[in-house]
Amino acid sequence: MTHEIAVIPGDGIGQEVTPAAVDVLEAVDADFDFVEGDAGDAVKAETGEALPAETRDLAADADATLFGAAGETAADVILPLRDVVGSFANVRPARSYPGLDAVQPDTDIVFIRENTEGVYSGIEAEIDDGVRTLTRVITEDASREIAEFGFKYAKQNGFDDVTVAHKANVMRETDGLFLETAQEVGDSFDIDYDTALMDALAMHLVMHPGEYGVVICPNLAGDMLSDLAAGLVGGLGLLPSANVGEDNALFEPVHGSAPDIAGQGIANPSAMILSAAMLLDHLDYGDEATAVREAVEGVLADGPRTPDLGGDAGTDDVTAAVVDRL
């Protein structure tokens, strides 16, 4: 069965790493039709819209979407796209790789970030001169959905501990609901889990990342803690992510458009290729996903490496080396 894959390179290094991921997907034994769409600063400059309706429709109709990065307009592109694919879970694995410099080489954590609410509600108001509010929304449904997803993910992927992040001592009603619901779900699974205040968790993740497996988080906490973990393993160039919905999904590197190095052909394509591996897993090409991951790991270990990892190879060299290993 042919799967239709929407491909949205976006801006900056998105234009360089997205084709790399497509090259890899074309090299594995899978039946994909790629259809490309525009989004980001460049298309906004031309058309006035960062996310044109056609691109939106493309993602809505595809079996899955690969998204590169966007510049200034990142939020205008990625937040609606996450919504278009109906994604409630943002899955962000952060792991260190042998042979690569890392602040904490013993890191292998998957952040399961609630992807629809919290302070991402978009509900803001100026209620008086110089007084503005944002409505942080937490629902039992979304909390249950992300917790169930997270605990199931841990089970299926062989993690034996789960941590639920929250700040229920301050956000008593909202994070209280998030926490309670996650605990209810956790109690129904046969797995060890802990709960942790998100501030204390930030400290513990820095000091003892090896003690963590799956971390289930409210939206913004997941955003910050997964970036923190990116710092532990050597930077955003290595972190893929999946935005998972009921029957659609979008895959993107955690990094942005990196205007400082865009156009030079030196962007690290690993995060994007690993995002493509997550896409393969999602569409039930498990063996191919594993092969891609092993190929990336091999290249990370033996080179070639892009400058962000201390090498002097280009995006194309790294991509060719990954394809070679498949």
Added chain:
Amino acid sequence: MTHEIAVIPGDGIGQEVTPAAVDVLEAVDADFDFVEGDAGDAVKAETGEALPAETRDLAADADATLFGAAGETAADVILPLRDVVGSFANVRPARSYPGLDAVQPDTDIVFIRENTEGVYSGIEAEIDDGVRTLTRVITEDASREIAEFGFKYAKQNGFDDVTVAHKANVMRETDGLFLETAQEVGDSFDIDYDTALMDALAMHLVMHPGEYGVVICPNLAGDMLSDLAAGLVGGLGLLPSANVGEDNALFEPVHGSAPDIAGQGIANPSAMILSAAMLLDHLDYGDEATAVREAVEGVLADGPRTPDLGGDAGTDDVTAAVVDRL
């Protein structure tokens, strides 16, 4: 002139490290009257109130307050106390010390955390079954006050760079106001400053803490990022903090009541003693503050050390060693 210092040890190791800080304050050449008050889990169990009115009044009337820690009731104690002293700024220095194990030994950052609003508004509601909201409040006044405090702090303490943390790409109105206001203030100071998305900042702080000086943050971001930095320098046992208002202030370690080690006499008093040094600075005992800081640094370098730093000394040994060096 005699200053009245309210002393609120609280729960757990608060009972052990607070007397240590008082010992140090009694050893320097300053004229203090100490008056003690109760707060926390223990007094709540007895009286039903975590923060009795007398303790509240004590803090309100004193020239400054030393607070240890509270257990389960931490938020019920510390949030009202911060309010009682009218503190708008939470100052949290995080630095690594020579000779101590640290994830990042080159860290010397002061977080200036907005201390009154953001998601700490306390305004929450259940608007429907399973649907709860929290009102995140950002005002121009509080944003200006914290930014002015932060830039002035940087100037006065010899920092030559300031970073303003925000998430204005998502929280456009609220953090937009925080960011704009801080930029306006920053532009009026003769100092280099940058702005940073709080997620990207979490990553950069982990990888390159040496590039940061003063970091001005909204309330919860400051909570999380300063704990992150505690992880970089070796844990909460080293981080003091000041809650600064117009004409009152409260000083507390960033750590909590640590029930796991409470009652054993092995708690690290450094964070609490360094908080007392911040109190000395605040009351214009600058030389004494420097002397205390140098004494703590000397003891951290040469010992004795408590178990959290790999030693086997007790709280009293460390305190005596600090007093000895004064």
